[in-house]
Amino acid sequence: MALNLSRREALGVLGAIGAATASTAPTPAAASHVEVGRYVKRQGVHGRMTGAQAAAAALFCEGVQCVFGIPGAQSNEFWDALKARRLPYLLVTNESSASVMADAAARVTGQPGVFNVVPGPGLTNAMTGIGEALLDSVPIVGIITDVIQGPDAPLGQVHSLPNAALLRPLVKALIEVQHQAEIPGAIYQAFEIARSGEPGPVGIMIPFPHFNAVWDYDQPPPPPRPLPFDENAYRQVLGQLSNRSRRVGIYAGLGCMDAGPALTAVAEMLQAPVATSVSGKGCISDCHPLAVGWGYGKQGTRAAEKTFKDVDLVLAVGVRYSEVSTANYAIPPHNVIHVDANPHNLGRNVPTCVKLCADSQVFFDRLLADAPSIQRPPSPPLLKKIKDVRQVDHRENSVPKITRGVDPMYFLTQLRYALGPDELIFVDVTASTHWASEAISVQGPRRYFTPTNNQSMGWAIPAAIGAQRVRPDRQVVSITGDGCFLMSAMELSTAARACLPVKFFVLDDGAYHYMQMLQEPVYRRTTATEIARIDYAAFARGVGLGYNEIAQNPDVGNGIGRALATPGPLLTRVIISYEGREVRWLNALKSTYVSRLPTDAKVRMASRIGVRSLSRRPDDD
Template identity: 30%
Template sequence: MKDDRSAVPAPQAGEPTPMTGGEALARQLVKEGVRDIFGVPGVQLDWAVDALAGMQDELRFIVPRHEQATSYMADGYARSSGRAGVSMVVPGPGMLNALSGLATGYACSSRMLFLAAQIPSDKIGRGLGMLHELPDQSGILKSLVKWHGLAASPAAVPGVLRNAVQQLHSGRPRPVGVEIPQDVLQRSEPVALADATVAAEPGQVDEALIERAAALLRRARMPVIVAGGGIVAAGASAALARLAERLQAPVLVTENGTGALSSRHPLALNWLSSRALLPHADVVLSVGSRFIEPQGAPPRLRADARLISVNAEAQDLGPPRTPEAAICADARLALEALAAALDGHRPAADRTGDVQTLRAWTAAQLADIEPQCEWLRVLRSAIPDDGFLVSDLTQVGYPAHLGYPVYEPGTFISAGYQGTLGYAYTTALGVAAAHPDRAVVAIAGDGGFGWTLQELATARRYHLPVVLVVFNNEAFGNVRLLQERQFGRSYATELTNPDFMHLAKAFGVDGMRVSNPAGLAGALAGALAARRPALIEARTGAFPSPWHLIRGGAPATPNPLGTPINVEGDTP
């Protein structure tokens, strides 16, 4: 039987109407275009959850089995769709449980709206030992979001939410946090809903800096573009392709930028190619990337190379980088402005042949880890061009940005620099919630999947047809690999796993076991066609280390483009 309160006409913006803080929260979220919330109910959220119950036709409340999953699901929802991914948890341990997903969203420029309840307003900061009290919950939350607000009254809730959503759609995409005390959610008073947020247009691009960058690019003999995750976040892939074609500039796609340019594009290269290409580049245009290697230093360039950096964050333009032109701007606007400034430009050479040479060279390098790449080829052949792959930290997942071609922006999702083990399955559930008609595949190791295996219940309950491939070697495989390389032995890496087929059956999802890539091909095709939640266990042994290919270092073979001019830091 439907709650009678759902029949009450929704108040219009600016018209004060008596409602609880929980009702104000639910109604303003609807005005802001939110249709899905990932959360776990609890006593401090009772009045918010009751308001959601009265608006089930407009707001879907998806309840996973652990608070950690709420933020991971919101992250996957946001990054795959560009819409706000909303999670909601109780204070204290509820918020703490969800912070790993929030940290991942912060690292990966995710539009996440994180709603945390608070203890009663008059008890905050007094150290009285209230249920779920933290010494400084607001301070903890502020450290992981770009903007934070606390609603002090029901009437303040709409405005705080509107400001939060405004922040989500201005500047660099990153999570925002809103706290609402328990008493505010419960109390009723006249509340005027706020007008829906209108996404702010990106700021203007400095024309003088654009012209300085364009002048450098006009003179370049071998321009190279480095495309980072900011390209995907800004929806700038088409602008990137236009500029690359105008310059005939090879495009090096970073790990976080995977998908910024289709792998089929004749100028697209993965980051492994940077070792051979960057020593030849005389002008490097870095867009939407921190332009930092994992060791914390910029990539090594020719001594005479000029660097142009474009980033939405001013702090990512300064030291240790030394750009000749530093442009703080939205990636799409900057790329469009550069393309306009270079209208009619004639490039020094057609570089598609060089790109083909580098692709053949990187393929030869990847032969060192052919077992992993064979699994990746099977995944790519089974997943449609517009299907999603969410890659966990597993021996097959580590080199995925090198060995898994990506054809559409946003269809490859990783944990970014957070390296969040175990995030992939729940993140993929959020992707599936945002895209019910598209294929979603997650890959994880048996170690990482152990973090969230209970969320098979969430997939079943909400009909989220994610296909999970668990590569099972009964160990924390990468930890074991690194220990053996450094110490000659491994310790505390062995795992005792459930029978994954029994586990799938217990949760009511499809289960299949394979032992080789050929078996995965058939199992994956069947699982995707069935459009049901599925778990595929891939039994594997030890894999060769991929780290010599992933984490920099000198190329193992001669440079395929010939002997480069002196690289910064080398002796003549």
């Protein structure tokens, strides 16, 4: 078995993904065996069986709740073994959705999601979703059923692209199985790598003949890896925090998602306001008195920006200061203590006074144990300031400002009111994404999701479906723009076929408005941003979904209520307008971009804007 590790920075060119036509297949409905699988996790694989049966047994031992994908000639043996083992699976409409659904399953459960595709087009279709998992630090395991390998492999096999070479730059590790005896160990190793340190995708390449071959297995799972912790750096952290004159703020990322109670306790101990990254939303309840929303510069919530102006020491935990969360690295200057499970992330995008490689839960537990030396007294003025600013934000977001069509911010706020505290919300890459991060408050971890760092348009629809498949006890909502909708709309047929009651909301303004917001100020016109108009009602009927429509602000409350009360999957078209609302993130991005341009580029831009502003008619699209 060959294991190839790659640097996370080696993300290559991703495959272009398109939608495809729907197909049907049975989906196992029984869920009891899933729980059994979760409790026998450490038994291992034992006995004489085929490689495919061993793979299914190893997945069963890992407690896998669903395998997403499409069977092919090379993988039928594997899919038959899944059915024999009674492992749940979901047939997707396009392989691009298989990796996304596995990603979503991992985000909502905290455990690696699993998908299987054939080599060649199956793999290239899945690459966008794998890239999203890589850049968003999500643990998924992709089982790629490969063609015959080796010096005696026949020439011209179907799907015989250089599959391992294609996948290697997109994964945290690539495991190439060379004998059927290695299959259980490869799966165990893939799961351990995927969830250890900074999580990420792991690929397993299994040539299809190994699935048919028989072997006597006696494969126990490996022991878990120890968690990292740098004792010397931790003592430096204590030295910084023991100075009680320092005003501390906490910036928490996805790495804190399963350490929420400890994070909250540390914030209370330090009397530190807590801002999160976009991916970190939910690691502290947005209702907590110290929670200030996401970001802490001009791109984030007003509460975060204003509160962190009084901070002189930022405790950044489980966060990378990525381009999206910082609006092109517009990071306010602070003394920063950077804590992350991946040492390669420490201090990469922000100057630091201390760098500590540690798991967030272990780190917070250590701080709580050392409370006597770092604890601060309660700060009523701080709590009042946070409360006052949050109330201003709340009033700003709750009143419709746009009168033509629906105000997107108002819609998002009303949707949040209508949903319960445990509902799962998936937001796509739209102009409304940043408003959603402000308007939609969450009260716990793993409730709010968006494709942050690969910005994969069309992600939210398959992601919501994958989440609903593994969390049938939760209401799942997808919010997507009309442009994103066109990229993955055929996957709605999967929700209809599998009777997954996701509520899909499409914000329709007839354009790639995000691009219009970027283009118009700089070029004084827009290019290639107007998209096809479709009959959403007819489309919903065609794929087997119910349909709902919201056209004006007064209709928002009742329209949302109808959608949530309707049984089964439902598509709701929300006819919106963006006029009259500013996007704080976009304004921060523009400011940063222009400030970094060389003088000659600024002159050219100003000249172009001036000339085109005098034009009597727009030259759009």
